[in-house]
Amino acid sequence: MNRALVKKTIISERKVGESEVSVFIIIYLFFSSDREVNIKGKFRESYLLPALSIKPVLHPDSPIPREKLNPPTPSIYLESKRDAFSPVLLQFCTDAKNPVTVIRGLAGSLRLNLGLFSTKSLVEANGEHAVEVRTQVQQPADENWNTAGSAQTWPCESSRSHTTIAKYAQYQASSFQESLQVHIQTSTIFISDQKSIGKIIKFGTNIDLSDPKRWKPQLQELLKLPAFMRVSSTDNMLSHVGHTILGMNTVQLYMKVPGSRTPGHQENNNFSSVNINIGPGDCEWFAVHEHYWEAINDFCEKHGVDYLTGSWWPVLEDLYQANIPVYRFIQRPGDLVWINAGTVHWVQAVGWCNNIAWNVGPLNPYQYQLALERFEWNEVKKVKSIVPMIHVSWNVARTIKITDANTYKMIRHCLLQSMKHIQILRDQLTAAGKKISYQSRVKDEPAYYCNECDVEVFNLLFVTSENSSRKTYVVHCEDCARRRSPSMTGVVVLEQYRECALLMSDSLSLSLSLSLSLSLYLF
Ligand SMILES: [Zn+2]
Structure with a gap:
């Protein structure tokens, strides 16, 4: 079994008002490259958990007059x-x-x-x-x-x-x-x-x-x-x-x-x-x-x-x-x-x-669920998701204090799936001897989409240089990069986040940190 990946947990306190003290737990997850690779297949799991669905039940079965x-x-x-x-x-x-x-x-x-x-x-x-x-x-x-x-x-x-x-x-x-x-x-x-x-x-x-x-x-x-x-x-x-x-x-x-x-x-x-x-x-x-x-x-x-x-x-x-x-x-x-x-x-x-x-x-959970559902349906239909939902989910988790429990659970699940996706991908690349170069994001850098299939490409970018003299770089998803070259020759893999830092707050944070270390351990 792989060792746990959570290397550092910082607990800090911040005074919010006169009496209220919020506890923020920051979990830094360092993705180690020396883990044994035990997953061969591709990551094809949903970012949504059906059990968390909050869609309303409308007119069950009975015809509407x-x-x-x-x-x-x-x-x-x-x-x-x-x-x-x-x-x-x-x-x-x-x-x-x-x-x-x-x-x-x-x-x-x-x-x-x-x-x-x-x-x-x-x-x-x-x-x-x-x-x-x-x-x-x-x-x-x-x-x-x-x-x-x-x-x-x-x-x-x-x-x-x-x-x-x-x-x-x-x-x-x-x-x-x-x-x-x-x-x-x-x-x-x-x-x-x-x-x-x-x-x-x-x-x-x-x-x-x-x-x-x-x-x-x-x-x-x-x-x-x-x-x-x-x-x-x-x-x-x-x-x-x-x-x-x-x-x-x-x-x-x-x-x-x-x-x-x-x-x-x-x-x-x-x-x-x-x-x-x-x-x-x-x-x-x-x-x-x-x-x-x-x-x-x-x-x-x-x-x-x-x-x-x-x-x-x-x-x-x-x-x-x-x-x-x-x-x-x-x-x-x-x-x-x-x-x-x-x-x-x-x-x-x-x-x-x-x-x-x-x-x-x-x-709210309804909006978030529907946005992610369409994100996944667009991928099936090869239509570009104008809203890069993975990028947005990480940004939202980092910057907003999410107070609604259902929204929180849905975003948490999406981020866990996102991390899992990255882990598997990185492990496979490393095992195949492919070098991953770190290149941090700059301010206002947009989200990336695959040049061929328009799927959002998050954190691990597969980049080719289309015209070496004019230095035009093109981003691809893993699938499309492999389609161009199964051995990925001529493809540079760039990683945009050295570690994925999650910031969550209050009572919800404990359950997050627990399930995070648990799910990562289970990888
Ligand atoms: Zn693609």
């Missing part, structure tokens, strides 16, 4: 600014049973100046800023016709091009003027334009508002939001990535005309999201609980469109037939939509409007 397939959307009307900062709001939004929450008039109760995101202000601020354009066919929100117009279907392709904020603003304004004239002629006043079908429209999407210098007043205004909704906060996992993930831990803007569609999707790695309608028009939302994502995935497969990377618009009747409840609601200007972890959703503009959105990762 038709009238209950359109449940009312969980909604909150804030009476005062104080309500917005109440812990009850966070609890409600992150409740695993609430796939989506609309917070009515949030902008009003917090006195947010949404005018800063109006088309006029945006043009004045940065008219030349880049806008991605989706060209789409305008259709009623609950319909999606095939190109022949003969039947409803799931795929909804749109072509992509680019423009600027100023040019899109012109298009948005002239589209509005045009419809006013049409309506004046028919002597009817409509705020929306949903009657027209088949018109070609342009949707201005993924406009990057990350630059703090360029968008200072806009970004500052969003600091008025409650902490858990902000772009950045301590308990937000995305604030512990250590680098920018555009549109996830930064703000994105959407500029719309009626009919602009955001096709069905779950957020990257099942993270939660915040979306504020700037107005003046409304948006219509459709949302389905995470519990049903596999059923929706099956529909996509049946229609030949990729669930994770393709564009699809669910046919509502298909969902009802499959006994899947759909939340459907209107988001008015100033309303904030909170998309809970893993919720499948799709959105269509009813009127002319702008929206701002970003992701958040509230540190």
Whole structure:
């Protein structure tokens, strides 16, 4: 049996308040290279432990009556600014049973100046800023016709091009003027334009508002939001990535005309999201609980469109037939939509409007579990996990005091699996006589992904030099490195952490240190 690897345990005390003393136990694990190798196979274990699952049980077995397939959307009307900062709001939004929450008039109760995101202000601020354009066919929100117009279907392709904020603003304004004239002629006043079908429209999407210098007043205004909704906060996992993930831990803007569609999707790695309608028009939302994502995935497969990377618009009747409840609601200007972890959703503009959105990762067991589940599913489907969950888990464990016992257990399990993976890999490399070079991480160094299969590569990097004169280095995962060269010739193995230091706190720390030494001993 291998000797225990825990070489040093430091117990330190820190005064937190007048009376409270927290005990922090730091466990340094030195990975020794001289251990006997007794594991031949590859590490293929999950980072999740099924016994720790905290998913809610929804409608076990019994069919849902038709009238209950359109449940009312969980909604909150804030009476005062104080309500917005109440812990009850966070609890409600992150409740695993609430796939989506609309917070009515949030902008009003917090006195947010949404005018800063109006088309006029945006043009004045940065008219030349880049806008991605989706060209789409305008259709009623609950319909999606095939190109022949003969039947409803799931795929909804749109072509992509680019423009600027100023040019899109012109298009948005002239589209509005045009419809006013049409309506004046028919002597009817409509705020929306949903009657027209088949018109070609342009949707201005993924406009990057990350630059703090360029968008200072806009970004500052969003600091008025409650902490858990902000772009950045301590308990937000995305604030512990250590680098920018555009549109996830930064703000994105959407500029719309009626009919602009955001096709069905779950957020990257099942993270939660915040979306504020700037107005003046409304948006219509459709949302389905995470519990049903596999059923929706099956529909996509049946229609030949990729669930994770393709564009699809669910046919509502298909969902009802499959006994899947759909939340459907209107988001008015100033309303904030909170998309809970893993919720499948799709959105269509009813009127002319702008929206701002970003992701958040509230540190709770439901969010953490779903993020890791999607991390593993992405690997199976060879889709990149935009959130490097192993890197984030280590960062979170090092920097946040985790008070929730379930979150703590899940993260601990993930880190143990991560260490086990590293141990096995290192042992195998050493046994094969492969040298491992230590190269510590620098500040703001991003997480790494395999150049071939897009899997996250943590701590042990398999590096090749693609062009020796220009010194371009490419990172691979173990599998892809071996595929290139079974003996790994020309592959340098870099290790980024000399030792994995874990910092945990309070009563939870004892169980951590015990099980850590135990599991390492059992290797
Ligand atoms: Zn790979």
